[in-house]
Amino acid sequence: MIHIEQLSKSYSGTTVLDIETLQIPSGTALGLVGNNGAGKTTLFSCLLDLIKPTQGHITNRDLRVDQSEAWKDFTSAFIDESFLIGYLTPEEYFSLIASLRTVPQSEVDTLMEELAPFFNGEVLGQKKYLRDFSKGNQKKVGIAATLIGKPSVVVLDEPFANLDPTTQFRLKDLLKKIASQGDTTLLVSSHDLNHVTEVCKRIVVLSKGKVIQDLETNPSTLAALETYFAQQVPDASIG
């Protein structure tokens, strides 16, 4: 259970995040959608204790993320390239993460076999350092690493961006499988309404830091979201 209460973040007077309350029960697949600047990455950064909220706090399984560090045992995330170590090969990177999470190498090998279709033969055995991989393949490595050790909370910021169409579909299947098992809390932000409604059972729409809608996914959700985003007009006060 992730619990967010009266959470806000402002930078020199501008509020970028302002959430009254948001509860995410364990095992939920939650999709976070919103236009640029809606506060998606800020929310994730607060959850991972990478930035300090101006007010309020987040608890992850009853642990306050800014006070305890125990949430790191069961939480993993891929936000951007700063979660990769450029001078390692993918294999070395995976075993580093595995050893940090005290996961045996054999378990990593099994996971990598399962992920073979997702990697599409472009990740393992390339004899290249991560810094020399393309953005898309770097992303595959980052996403794969979040699954090492079956963490019960997985946070992915824009996982579909930069991936080629085939990989997008394979990632979608992968995430759907994880979501259907019901023991992983999956937090995914995306600009791709199609993918995110397929993967997630619940969609939260953020706009200017506020929760605008909180929907259970059903066959009409995609249409509703498309209508909402199509109607967005530029706000004169921003700029």
Add this chain to the structure above:
Amino acid sequence: MSPIKLLAQFFHLERKDFLRSPSFDTSLVILILMGLGALYFAVVFVGLGIGIYFIAEEVAPQNPFGWINQGIWVFWLADLIFRYMGQKMPITKIKPLLSMPISKSNIVVFSMLKSVVSPFNWLYLFLWIPLYVVLLQQDLDPVGVTTWILGVSVLFLANNFLNLWANNSPWVFGIAFGALVIAGAGKYFELFDLKAVSGGLFEAFYQTPATLLAAVAWLAFLVWGSHRFFLAGMFLDDRFSVKAEVARTTKMAWLDSMGRMGIFLKNDLRLIARNKRAKMAVLTGVFFLFYGLLFFTNAIEVYQGAYWKVFAGIFVTGGFLFSFGGFVPSWDSSYYPLMMTQKITYADYLKAKWWLIVWATLASTVLASFYALMGWEVYLAVLAGAAYNVGINAHLVLLGGAFVKTPIDLTSAKKAFGDKQAVNLKTMLIALPKIALPMGIYALGQWIWDAQGGYLLLIGLSLLGFGLRNPVLGWIERIYKKEKYDTIQAYKPKS
């Protein structure tokens, strides 16, 4: 757009780039420091420009002007070498410009023009103008003096382009280097006399004003050649493509037995082995090993005092500590958020870095054993320095690290020295005790007892620091935690 307007536009962009850069404050401080440096050189140059002729009159009363001409090649060569080390082709951020309706030639011209306004060029005005005025007042032909001063300044300006070209083209560098080797060999085997060649060459500007044209032709050739070279190289795939290196994996299984710290140490060793910038730091450490020779051989008079021996002891064994340890945790800046979300405690992280520093210090101490040949007192200074580095300085660099907030670009070898963190006041304050304090402690011991007492006091306090490692690291850990959010923010990549 007319070329002039275009250039004005470029300069306009350049100004905004400077004023709006995220590190504007630090760039401003650096600019001021550079300004002071330039002022210093300007003063020295003015002094030299006024004084050199009178010095020449003292040294070579028969032909002072000829003496200057014979010696000027040294100055010319030094200029070229300094430029090669310090002056780079100014970077115009060309990527967004390449697809614009601007001729590539104009972009290159702009970059080259920018290089001309470098202090490496305009500072010489402070030398040539006073020298010209002095020479005019001598019993020399004013026309000849004018063509002479023009010829000399053209040759020095030509160095600007020779350097830009040689700095980027291995071919030109090879040719220039080869020419230097031949000249050096010629001098060494006394095949020809550089003094006479230089004397003849520069004297010609005075004797035969038409030779000025040859200097101008040399300049024109270099301008044309480097322009052509940069123009040909201005494609994205040439300058920006990443040359992927073949990855070599070593398992380093021997570290696995060290538990969580072994994980970090393994990663740190890979960091050092695979990144230019980190390799440079290790190399600096090796250079420092020999730094003591300056002090212990009494080669330099001012360094003969006993305090300087302590100073040298600290430096000889602490090269890695200063060059690598001083930048912890910035080595991990490019993936700091990853580190902060993994099951990593600062305690493990700091301890691993501490071990790395201690190992390197001990290795330096072993390598520095050759100083024992210079007497046991010298060796005692080295040992005391090593003890202080392990017992106290290792803590201090880690403490300073909590305030180092300059991200490191691991892949670039440049800027390895004199980084921006040098102007961070907090790190400077913490750096002070690393060197000044041991000298003071030694002085105290020497004052109470004798020189040996000074060293023993130093070693004793170091042992105390070593014994207090755990509580001290615990205290440092709390500071790191407090600085965490600021550090993450500072390490964010800035485009």
